[in-house]
Amino acid sequence: MSTSPSENKLAIHGGAPAIRQPLPPMYPGGMRIDAEEEASVLEALRAKRLFRYYGPNPGPSKVAELEERFAARMGATYGLAVTSGTAALICGLNGLGVGPGDEVIIPAYTWIASASAVVAVGAVPVVAEVDDSLTLDPADVEAKITPYTKAILPVHMRGLPCKMDELMTVARKHNLKVLEDSAQADGVSYKGRQVGSIGDAGAFSLQFNKILTSGEGGMLITSQQEVFERAAMFHDVIGGQRNHIPEERILPGINFRMPELLAAVALVQLGKLDALLTDMRARKRMILESLADVTRRKGVTLPALNDPEGEAGLAAIFLMPEAALARKVSEALSAEGLGSWLLYSPDATDYHVYAHWTPIMQQRTWTPNGGPWRNHPRKIEYTKDMCPRTLGLLGRAVHIDVNPEDSNSQIEEICEALEKVFEAIL
Numbered sequence: 316m317s318t319s320p321s322e323n324k325l326a327i328h329g330g331a332p333a334i335r336q337p338l339p340p341m342y343p344g345g346m347r348i349d350a351e352e353e354a355s356v357l358e359a360l361r362a363k364r365l366f367r368y369y370g371p372n373p374g375p376s377k378v379a380e381l382e383e384r385f386a387a388r389m390g391a392t393y394g395l396a397v398t399s400g401t402a403a404l405i406c407g408l409n410g411l412g413v414g415p416g417d418e419v420i421i422p423a424y425t426w427i428a429s430a431s432a433v434v435a436v437g438a439v440p441v442v443a444e445v446d447d448s449l450t451l452d453p454a455d456v457e458a459k460i461t462p463y464t465k466a467i468l469p470v471h472m473r474g475l476p477c478k479m480d481e482l483m484t485v486a487r488k489h490n491l492k493v494l495e496d497s498a499q500a501d502g503v504s505y506k507g508r509q510v511g512s513i514g515d516a517g518a519f520s521l522q523f524n525k526i527l528t529s530g531e532g533g534m535l536i537t538s539q540q541e542v543f544e545r546a547a548m549f550h551d552v553i554g555g556q557r558n559h560i561p562e563e564r565i566l567p568g569i570n571f572r573m574p575e576l577l578a579a580v581a582l583v584q585l586g587k588l589d590a591l592l593t594d595m596r597a598r599k600r601m602i603l604e605s606l607a608d609v610t611r612r613k614g615v616t617l618p619a620l621n622d623p624e625g626e627a628g629l630a631a632i633f634l635m636p637e638a639a640l641a642r643k644v645s646e647a648l649s650a651e652g653l654g655s656w657l658l659y660s661p662d663a664t665d666y667h668v669y670a671h672w673t674p675i676m677q678q679r680t681w682t683p684n685g686g687p688w689r690n691h692p693r694k695i696e697y698t699k700d701m702c703p704r705t706l707g708l709l710g711r712a713v714h715i716d717v718n719p720e721d722s723n724s725q726i727e728e729i730c731e732a733l734e735k736v737f738e739a740i741l
């Protein structure tokens with residue numbers, strides 16, 4: 316793109332912004348809600364079929380259909396529909412038999428819900444570094460294993476698949492369970508396998524800013540009957556009876572059951588997954604190809620991809636040579652009209668990075684005698700600098716959304732904004 320010097324002046328210095336019209340909001344599945352979701356919801360409403368198990372007009376349950384179709388699409392035998400991704404994690408941990416006295420290794424870069432779910436089942440989160448793929452580092456996981464470690468919780472953040480081969484090897488060597496947090500990774504694959512189906516169980520979120528959405532909601536998948544039965548028992552106070560578990564094996568559950576109206580939306584969304592992934596991946600490719608030259612010249616790198624074909628393509632993350640430059644780049648991009656954010660900023664609270672998880676970091680409990688840390692057999696200490704590599708990487712990382720709704724000309728403007736800012740600032 317040839318531009319005149321005045322056009323190249325950064326918007327932060329009074330130049331014309333590269334983004335001429337506001338970009339569409341980033342709600343991948345949410346922005347594609349249309350007459351299909353409407354019809355599906357209306358069908359359930361008109362039949363007064365709002366509860367999975369009964370109603371005035373019994374008929375097929377959309378929740379049951381969602382469980383079957385979601386599990387099949389994600390490569391697992393069993394699906395369990397719940398009310399949130401956090402609920403799916405909690406059901407998964409209970410399904411795997413994780414509880415008080417256990418430690419679960421989670422990455423330093425993940426939404427706080429991964430840690431909260433561990434605490435909710437009475438176990439202790441142990442935080443490990445991410446590597447240059449921004450996902451859980453198998454070597455640091457192995458270094459953090461103790462006699463109390465029960466499970467590993469890899470998180471496919473921003474649709475980037477973790478190093479599942481290495482993580483599974485560590486897990487099997489030490490006899491640990493693996494629960495994949497795939498909340499941000501619907502349809503992502505790793506070496507030909509769907510994430511969520513590689514470990515012992517996988518949890519997904521259907522909250523509104525996820526790839527597929529029903530506003531709120533979550534899914535747990537597994538191919539192990541026992542894990543499924545335990546999770547199903549937990550997610551419904553009478554899940555034991557409903558799943559024909561022998562009375563002597565029934566455990567007390569709570570209610571995380573998904574309503575039919577959410578399943579009505581989620582079922583239609585599931586059918587839109589492949590198109591969403593295709594659109595995001597194509598746009599990300601266009602952006603990265605267009606910027607290949609300037610990034611190389613300016614020393615900007617990209618996170619290592621554990622499976623370049625399998626990742627979601629929902630974000631472009633650029634690693635700047637240093638944190639101060641990343642901050643400047645992010646500010647200049649905002650002025651250009653391109654929303655971006657730093658993946659870690661010490662002074663801006665962001666629950667995606669462990670250093671900001673104050674309720675966890677300070678080991679706060681609901682009651683003075685509450686668990687899990689107080690009753691744990693070893694002392695756990697969290698410090699803000701306990702995962703320096705993660706903070707170093709995230710502090711240099713500038714993130715932009717790759718929106719499946721962006722038109723070709725909007726992608727061109729995004730590339731122009733990035734190129735202009737990289738040229739001027741780096």
Ligand SMILES: Cc1ncc(COP(=O)(O)O)c(C=O)c1O
Pocket residue numbers: 399400401402425426428429470472496498499520521522531532533
């Ligand atoms: C990585 C990760 N794990 C877990 C969750 C929890 O999902 P939910 O908000 O549906 O409870 C989210 C999303 O918010 C997430 O991004």
